[in-house]
Amino acid sequence: MKQLIVESGRVVVKELPDPTPDIYEVVVANAYSAVSIGTERSMLLNAKRGWLSKILDMLKNEEMRSKAFETLKRKGLIGAYRTWKQLSQSIDGGMPLGYSSAGYVISIGKGVREFDVGDRVACAGAGYASHAELIAVPVNLVVKVPDSVDLLEASFAAIGSIALHALRLSQVQPGESVAIIGTGLIGLIAVQLAKNVFNAKTIAIDIDSEKIELAKKLGADKGIALNSEKDVINEVIEVTSGVGVDVAIVAATTKSSKPVNLGLKLLRDRGKLVVIGDVPINVNRELMYKKEAALIVSRSYGPGRYDEVYEVKGIDYPIGYVRWTLKRNMQSFLEFIKERKISLKSLISKVITIGEAPSFYEELISGRSKYIGVAISYDESKYLSGALNHKVQLSKPEVQVSSTAKNIVGRRIRLGIIGAGSFINNVILPTLLNDLKDLYEIVAVSTKHPQHCIKAGKRAGAYYCTTDYREILNDEKIDAVIIATPHNTHAEIVVEAIKAGKAIFVEKPLALNEEELEKVYEAYKNNPVPITVDFNRRFSPLTLKAKEEFSSKPIYGIYRVNAGFLPLVHWVQDPEVGGGRILGEVCHFVDFFNYIVGGRVVELSVEAMPVDNVNIVAKDNIAVVMKWNDSSITSIHYFAIGSTELPKEYVELHSSGSSIVIEDFIRMNIYREGAKRTIKLKNQDKGHRNHLLEFAKLLRGEKSKIPPFEEYVYSMKITFEIEKKLRNLARL
Numbered sequence: 001m002k003q004l005i006v007e008s009g010r011v012v013v014k015e016l017p018d019p020t021p022d023i024y025e026v027v028v029a030n031a032y033s034a035v036s037i038g039t040e041r042s043m044l045l046n047a048k049r050g051w052l053s054k055i056l057d058m059l060k061n062e063e064m065r066s067k068a069f070e071t072l073k074r075k076g077l078i079g080a081y082r083t084w085k086q087l088s089q090s091i092d093g094g095m096p097l098g099y100s101s102a103g104y105v106i107s108i109g110k111g112v113r114e115f116d117v118g119d120r121v122a123c124a125g126a127g128y129a130s131h132a133e134l135i136a137v138p139v140n141l142v143v144k145v146p147d148s149v150d151l152l153e154a155s156f157a158a159i160g161s162i163a164l165h166a167l168r169l170s171q172v173q174p175g176e177s178v179a180i181i182g183t184g185l186i187g188l189i190a191v192q193l194a195k196n197v198f199n200a201k202t203i204a205i206d207i208d209s210e211k212i213e214l215a216k217k218l219g220a221d222k223g224i225a226l227n228s229e230k231d232v233i234n235e236v237i238e239v240t241s242g243v244g245v246d247v248a249i250v251a252a253t254t255k256s257s258k259p260v261n262l263g264l265k266l267l268r269d270r271g272k273l274v275v276i277g278d279v280p281i282n283v284n285r286e287l288m289y290k291k292e293a294a295l296i297v298s299r300s301y302g303p304g305r306y307d308e309v310y311e312v313k314g315i316d317y318p319i320g321y322v323r324w325t326l327k328r329n330m331q332s333f334l335e336f337i338k339e340r341k342i343s344l345k346s347l348i349s350k351v352i353t354i355g356e357a358p359s360f361y362e363e364l365i366s367g368r369s370k371y372i373g374v375a376i377s378y379d380e381s382k383y384l385s386g387a388l389n390h391k392v393q394l395s396k397p398e399v400q401v402s403s404t405a406k407n408i409v410g411r412r413i414r415l416g417i418i419g420a421g422s423f424i425n426n427v428i429l430p431t432l433l434n435d436l437k438d439l440y441e442i443v444a445v446s447t448k449h450p451q452h453c454i455k456a457g458k459r460a461g462a463y464y465c466t467t468d469y470r471e472i473l474n475d476e477k478i479d480a481v482i483i484a485t486p487h488n489t490h491a492e493i494v495v496e497a498i499k500a501g502k503a504i505f506v507e508k509p510l511a512l513n514e515e516e517l518e519k520v521y522e523a524y525k526n527n528p529v530p531i532t533v534d535f536n537r538r539f540s541p542l543t544l545k546a547k548e549e550f551s552s553k554p555i556y557g558i559y560r561v562n563a564g565f566l567p568l569v570h571w572v573q574d575p576e577v578g579g580g581r582i583l584g585e586v587c588h589f590v591d592f593f594n595y596i597v598g599g600r601v602v603e604l605s606v607e608a609m610p611v612d613n614v615n616i617v618a619k620d621n622i623a624v625v626m627k628w629n630d631s632s633i634t635s636i637h638y639f640a641i642g643s644t645e646l647p648k649e650y651v652e653l654h655s656s657g658s659s660i661v662i663e664d665f666i667r668m669n670i671y672r673e674g675a676k677r678t679i680k681l682k683n684q685d686k687g688h689r690n691h692l693l694e695f696a697k698l699l700r701g702e703k704s705k706i707p708p709f710e711e712y713v714y715s716m717k718i719t720f721e722i723e724k725k726l727r728n729l730a731r732l
């Protein structure tokens with residue numbers, strides 16, 4: 001499918017794989033998407049600037065500034081320079097454009113009840129309702145379009161809802177007066193809403209007299225061309241019988257704070273100033289005080305926007321508590337179009353095809369465009385059969401399967417990577433593409449988002465990329481898969497991969513609960529494919545050495561993890577997606593002791609810090625003591641409130657008068673028979689490379705350190721037990 005992407009400040013048409021819907025998403029074949037001229041123009045102008053200027057701009061934000069200084073402190077000047085440059089490149093490295101569109105549902109996710117294939121819908125959301133032939137959108141950002149409303153008008157529903165939300169926030173009453181400053185697309189929609197829906201006396205103000213004429217045609221009671229501020233104030237005072245307006249809405253986009261201050265001057269005593277547009281808000285405090293004016297900055301299309309629970313998980317707010325959510329605003333906006341209270345046709349000055357879009361955007365940023373409403377049209381008919389193509393062939397020819405395809409000896413292992421986010425890019429890929437390039441050949445990469453997919457596939461040097469990981473599982477040329485998706489998908493994909501007969505390298509945790517683990521183990525028993533879970537600590541050269549040194553039991557072990565704070569909004573902390581840090585991270589340290597001690601845990605106790613607030617997550621500060629059947633005792637001290645200066649991991653092992661200390665997997669001290677030996681690695685090595693190496697040996701039929709699958713299953717069971725005990729602590 002085709003999508004508009006911004007690359008280095010230029011809009012290009014990209015051929016991307018078709019999207020696959022997530023559980024609560026629908027895939028829509030867009031008939032039209034609406035261009036939000038002001039917003040998109042400033043985005044493009046911003047993307048055109050050099051990386052240094054963007055970074056300097058980011059540093060104006062206090063939070064970004066403190067993050068930048070932290071990076072500088074941690075990585076030094078050169079390290080920080082690299083990070084900042086990378087960050088700025090990622091800002092313009094393939095940004096989707098657009099946030100308001102309409103089309104037909106062609107595919108639905110497993111959890112979707114509200115929509116059917118064939119439904120006519122309007123969609124919202126940057127990163128979702130993009131200028132693309134196909135889009136995957138969560139259900140709370142999608143509404144059905146009434147039969148009598150055509151899709152061209154409906155494609156403006158999200159943009160129109162921005163104006164509607166601002167008017168709702170103003171609480172303007174029938175008979176009151178509203179001044180709308182800035183009559184671009186949103187301003188002209190606001191004019192119609194103020195007049196025809198909210199029954200207010202409507203005054204349109206703009207520097208462009210043509211737009212003022214249009215505002216009057218659309219129902220404005222008064223149109224004032226902004227020549228001198230004094231004249232505007234006098235006219236408004238006259239129209240409002242000397243009182244001033246009840247509400248002033250600023251819908252202009254400018255770097256000047258004049259529109260906001262003009263709005264304030266036009267207000268009556270205790271009037272409301274509502275800001276929609278991207279303008280600086282340097283208001284005259286004295287005048288605000290004198291009028292006791294209210295300042296409201298209106299956010300997007302309404303409540304629900306930017307709330308992951310609402311947008312991504314599709315959980316609605318009860319209507320009794322939140323009457324006008326963003327979705328209900330969009331529905332009501334479409335009703336106003338149906339009732340002819342809003343005319344969009346008179347605002348749509350141009351409809352272009354996606355192929356014409358790059359030159360249109362060039363014109364837009366050169367400042368020559370005089371359009372108000374512009375829509376991009378697509379040939380949706382080619383997708384209505386529902387046949388999608390999730391795969392895009394990248395530069396190389398495809399792998400040829402020889403008659404000895406299943407025999408890996410003498411050739412590289414053909415790998416499919418499912419999920420290629422930060423961990424794969426920063427840790428696994430550099431190893432696969434350098435050190436282990438003679439062992440593995442990356443055939444395919446799968447990610448969720450179409451625009452990430454091609455990038456990730458190219459970075460990995462894959463033959464193709466796909467947004468449907470099942471294509472990788474069904475590809476007979478692929479021997480093994482690496483699964484590095486969010487935690488809630490691991491068990492399901494592992495079960496499918498086992499059924500497809502693939503060898504599996506899955507990221508931890510293997511499953512999020514006992515039930516998922518049971519399903520994985522059942523599938524494995526039916527088809528025992530080679531499988532390993534990325535409990536990489538057991539493959540660190542220092543861990544292997546420690547195991548070699550320590551044959552005597554019992555062992556007294558301490559594992560201290562200075563984990564660092566992770567806010568509750570991070571996906572790992574989401575109970576349904578990441579499962580929290582115990583399942584997501586503590587499982588590593590459980591597995592470490594499972595490897596070092598072995599046997600069975602006979603007693604387990606846990607304690608958590610009895611404090612839960614914005615800075616301390618109780619469950620992230622715990623002590624776990626495990627007693628093993630050979631009398632070994634091991635403890636894990638995992639906390640998120642330590643200093644960032646302190647190295648993350650520290651292990652002590654003691655047995656029969658000997659001791660081993662592992663410091664952050666870079667140094668190991670062995671104390672034995674009155675002497676101390678130190679092993680110092682050149683770089684920290686937590687075992688990722690060795691693990692991939694051992695996996696390759698397993699697949700090639702060589703002697704390998706990959707343990708029986710049951711050992712990993714047991715590590716997960718102990719982790720679930722820790723989680724259960726934590727839940728049972730009365731105070732949590």
Ligand SMILES: NC(=O)c1ccc[n+]([C@@H]2O[C@H](COP(=O)([O-])OP(=O)(O)OC[C@H]3O[C@@H](n4cnc5c(N)ncnc54)[C@H](OP(=O)(O)O)[C@@H]3O)[C@@H](O)[C@H]2O)c1
Pocket residue numbers: 418419420421422423424446447448449450452453467469484485486487489507508509534535536584
């Ligand atoms: N062993 C270790 O020491 C270690 C350390 C860190 C992380 N990890 C593990 O690595 C895994 C990934 O973590 P991360 O930090 O890299 O997360 P991330 O940056 O969010 O990456 C997740 C990746 O999964 C993709 N994805 C999501 N749903 C998918 C689907 N249905 N089909 C195909 N791809 C899908 C995403 O696609 P998009 O890019 O299109 O969104 C993204 O590429 C997690 O399991 C984590 O626990 C392990």
